[in-house]
Amino acid sequence: MTDTKPTILVFCCGELEGGLKKIKEKANIYQASYSKHNAPAKLLSEHPSARAIWIVDPDIATPKYKDLSSKVVNYVRNGGTVILGGFFSTGITPPDFNKWMKDVWDLPWRYGQYETTTVVFQSSAVGPRTFWRDGLAAAYTQKGVFLKNVSPADSWYASPPGSTSESRVFGPVPIEAQTSIAFGRVGKGWLGWTGDIHNREETASAVRAMMGLNMGEEEDHLYLPGTWGINSGIATWILFTFFVITYVLQQAYNLGTTPENRLxxxxxxxxxxxxxxxxxxxxxxxxxxxxxxxxxxxxxxxxxxxxxxxxxxxxxxxxxxxxxxxxxxxxxxxxxxxxxxxxxxxxxxxxxxxxxxxxxxxxxxxxxxxxxxxxxxxxxxxxxxxxxxxxxxxxxxxxxxxxxxxxxxxxxxxxxxxxxxxxxxxxxxxxxxxxxxxxxxxxxxxxxxxxxxxxxxxxxxxxxxxxxxxxxxxxxxxxxxxxxxxxxxxxxxxxxxxxSMNWEALEFNQPTRQRHVRQSGDTQLRHQRSDAEFLLDDLNTRGEGAGGVLNSLAAVHIDKR
Structure with a gap:
C-alpha cells in the first residue's frame, strides 16, 4: 500500500526526541544532525519535495553552513516550507540572526525583545491552506524571542499595543508590540518563526499548521466555506424558490384553472x-x-x-x-x-x-x-x-x-x-x-x-x-x-x-359639509361623510328629511356588516 503521509525533515544537533509525537501521527519524520558531515544537505537532496523543514538549532546561520543556507533558501523559493523553532531563537545571537536574515533571506525581520507576555492571534495573518487556522489558540502566554519589522500578513501571533511584561522578576513593565510567531512568503514557499523557548502546545499547534498537519485533507470538510455554511438552509431556499416559480407560472398561464378562479x-x-x-x-x-x-x-x-x-x-x-x-x-x-x-x-x-x-x-x-x-x-x-x-x-x-x-x-x-x-x-x-x-x-x-x-x-x-x-x-x-x-x-x-414610482397625487373623495336636518322637538341629526367611506365602494347615501336620514343610516349599517 502506498504511503500517502507527507515528509518532514528536521535539522538539529544530535537527535530530537520531544515535540514529534503528534507530527509523526500525520507525517514521516527524517532527521539530520549538524554533527555528521554534510548530513542536512544530503537529506535535503534525498527528499527535495519534502513538505517542510523544521530547523530547531541555529548552526545553519553560521558561515560554516553557507552552502546549506543557499540550498535551503532555493528549496523555499521553489515552493518549500522552512520553520525556525525549537532552540533556534535562544541559540543564536541578535547580530548573527539579523545578518542572516538580511544577507541570506533578504528579509526585514530582526531580532526583537525577549519577554514573557500574552500573545494574540492576528486576524490579518495569512496561511498556506484554506483551513490552516483549525485548532489555533486565540491567545496564550508565551516566553520567548520576538521579531521586529514583520508585516501584518506575516504575523500570526503578536503582543498587542499596550502590552506589559508578565515576568515575575521585572513585574508588569510596558513592552513593545512585536511578533512571536511569524510565517511569510518567500518566493513560492514559506518561512516560519517561533520564538517560544518552552514550545508550548499552542506553539506546537502553530508549527503543525505551518506544516499543513493541523487538519485533515480539505476535501474531508463537509461544510461549505463562506458566510452561509448551512447546507440544509440553502437546500430549503432552493426548493422554496422552485415552488414559487412553479406557482407563478401556473397562475400566469392558467394551468389547471381559469382566469376567473385564479388566486x-x-x-x-x-x-x-x-x-x-x-x-x-x-x-x-x-x-x-x-x-x-x-x-x-x-x-x-x-x-x-x-x-x-x-x-x-x-x-x-x-x-x-x-x-x-x-x-x-x-x-x-x-x-x-x-x-x-x-x-x-x-x-x-x-x-x-x-x-x-x-x-x-x-x-x-x-x-x-x-x-x-x-x-x-x-x-x-x-x-x-x-x-x-x-x-x-x-x-x-x-x-x-x-x-x-x-x-x-x-x-x-x-x-x-x-x-x-x-x-x-x-x-x-x-x-x-x-x-x-x-x-x-x-x-x-x-x-x-x-x-x-x-x-x-x-x-x-x-x-x-x-x-x-x-x-x-x-x-x-x-x-x-x-x-x-x-x-x-x-x-x-x-x-x-x-x-421608480410615478410622481402623482392620490385622488381621495372630498368630505362633504355637515347637513343639518330638523326633526320633531327641534332636535338635529348630523351626518358627515369622510374619506374613510371610500373603502366602502364609494357609498353615497343622502336624505333631505327624517325618513331620508334613517334610510341612509340603515344603508351604512348594512354595508358595514
Whole structure:
C-alpha cells in the first residue's frame, strides 16, 4: 500500500526526541544532525519535495553552513516550507540572526525583545491552506524571542499595543508590540518563526499548521466555506424558490384553472406598476422589521449581560417610534397625497439605519444602538401600512381589493420569514467560524460553541478567564453585525423601487359639509361623510328629511356588516 503521509525533515544537533509525537501521527519524520558531515544537505537532496523543514538549532546561520543556507533558501523559493523553532531563537545571537536574515533571506525581520507576555492571534495573518487556522489558540502566554519589522500578513501571533511584561522578576513593565510567531512568503514557499523557548502546545499547534498537519485533507470538510455554511438552509431556499416559480407560472398561464378562479388577480401583481413597486417596498420593510426585532435583544443580552426582560425593554424606542410613525403617516397621506415621497423617505431611513448597524461593536453604548433602531423604526412605520390605502385608489372592484389585502399580508409575513431564515444562517455560520477562530483552540468543543450561539448555557460562559469571555462576545457581536446586512440591503432595494414610482397625487373623495336636518322637538341629526367611506365602494347615501336620514343610516349599517 502506498504511503500517502507527507515528509518532514528536521535539522538539529544530535537527535530530537520531544515535540514529534503528534507530527509523526500525520507525517514521516527524517532527521539530520549538524554533527555528521554534510548530513542536512544530503537529506535535503534525498527528499527535495519534502513538505517542510523544521530547523530547531541555529548552526545553519553560521558561515560554516553557507552552502546549506543557499540550498535551503532555493528549496523555499521553489515552493518549500522552512520553520525556525525549537532552540533556534535562544541559540543564536541578535547580530548573527539579523545578518542572516538580511544577507541570506533578504528579509526585514530582526531580532526583537525577549519577554514573557500574552500573545494574540492576528486576524490579518495569512496561511498556506484554506483551513490552516483549525485548532489555533486565540491567545496564550508565551516566553520567548520576538521579531521586529514583520508585516501584518506575516504575523500570526503578536503582543498587542499596550502590552506589559508578565515576568515575575521585572513585574508588569510596558513592552513593545512585536511578533512571536511569524510565517511569510518567500518566493513560492514559506518561512516560519517561533520564538517560544518552552514550545508550548499552542506553539506546537502553530508549527503543525505551518506544516499543513493541523487538519485533515480539505476535501474531508463537509461544510461549505463562506458566510452561509448551512447546507440544509440553502437546500430549503432552493426548493422554496422552485415552488414559487412553479406557482407563478401556473397562475400566469392558467394551468389547471381559469382566469376567473385564479388566486391572485393578474392586474394586482403583474400589470399595475404602482402595486408591484409598493409590494416590493412592503416586503423589504418586513425583512428589516424581522432582523431588527430579533437580533437587537440578542446583542444586548450578550454584550451587556442583560436578562431576557431587560434586553426586551431596549426595544421600546423601536416599538414607540414604529407605532407613532404609522399613525402620523395615516394622518398626513390624505393631506399631502403624493405617496412617492413617503416611500422614498421611508426607504432612505431603512437604508441609513441598516448602514448605522454596520458600526455595531462591543464598545458601542446602549443609547447609540437604541438610536439606530429608532431610525429603522421610523422607516418601517412610514412604509408598513402605506401600500393598501395607496393601491386601493387604483382598484375599483371589491375583488381586486381583497386580492390586494392578500398580497399585503404575503409581503409582510413573507418578508419577516425570509429575513429570519437568511439571518439565522448568517448568524450560525459566521458566529461559529468566528468563535472557532477565537476560542476553538482553548479546549472548547464545537458543541460548546453551538450551544453558546443558540443561547443554551455553554461551558464558554462558565470560563473564569475574562479574556475568553471578551473574545467570545466580540465574535458573537461580529456575527450579529453581519445579520444587519439584511436591513441595509432591503433599504437599498426599497429605495430603488420607491424612486421608480410615478410622481402623482392620490385622488381621495372630498368630505362633504355637515347637513343639518330638523326633526320633531327641534332636535338635529348630523351626518358627515369622510374619506374613510371610500373603502366602502364609494357609498353615497343622502336624505333631505327624517325618513331620508334613517334610510341612509340603515344603508351604512348594512354595508358595514
Amino acid at each position: 391572485l388577480s393578474p392586474s394586482s401583481l403583474l400589470r399595475n406598476r404602482t402595486i408591484l413597486l409598493t409590494w416590493i417596498c412592503t416586503f423589504c420593510a418586513a425583512a428589516s422589521y424581522g432582523a431588527t426585532l430579533y437580533y437587537v435583544p440578542i446583542y444586548f443580552a450578550f454584550r451587556h449581560g442583560l436578562d431576557p426582560l431587560a434586553a426586551a425593554t431596549r426595544l421600546l424606542p423601536f416599538i414607540g417610534v414604529f407605532i407613532f410613525t404609522i399613525m402620523l403617516c395615516g394622518r398626513l397621506l390624505p393631506t399631502l397625497r403624493f405617496y412617492k415621497s413617503f416611500f422614498v423617505v421611508g426607504s432612505a431611513l431603512l437604508l441609513v439605519g441598516g448602514g448605522l448597524f454596520q458600526m455595531l461593536s462591543t464598545n458601542m453604548s446602549e443609547s447609540a444602538v437604541m438610536g439606530f433602531e429608532s431610525v429603522v423604526a421610523a422607516g418601517l412605520g412610514i412604509i408598513w401600512q402605506l401600500g393598501v390605502p395607496v393601491c386601493t385608489t387604483f382598484l375599483p372592484s371589491t375583488e381586486d381589493r381583497l386580492d390586494l389585502a392578500l398580497l399585503s399580508n404575503m409581503a409582510q409575513l413573507g418578508g419577516i420569514a425570509a429575513s429570519l431564515s437568511i439571518a439565522g444562517m448568517v448568524y450560525q455560520s459566521t458566529g461559529f467560524q468566528s468563535l472557532k477562530d477565537s476560542v476553538g483552540g482553548m479546549g472548547f468543543s464545537d458543541g460548546s460553541i453551538r450551544e453558546l450561539l443558540s443561547g443554551v448555557e455553554s461551558p464558554i460562559l462558565k470560563d473564569a478567564d475574562p479574556r475568553v469571555l471578551r473574545l467570545a462576545v466580540r465574535a458573537i457581536v461580529d456575527a450579529i453585525r453581519a445579520c444587519f446586512i439584511i436591513p441595509l440591503t432591503a433599504g437599498c432595494i426599497s429605495f430603488l423601487a420607491a424612486w
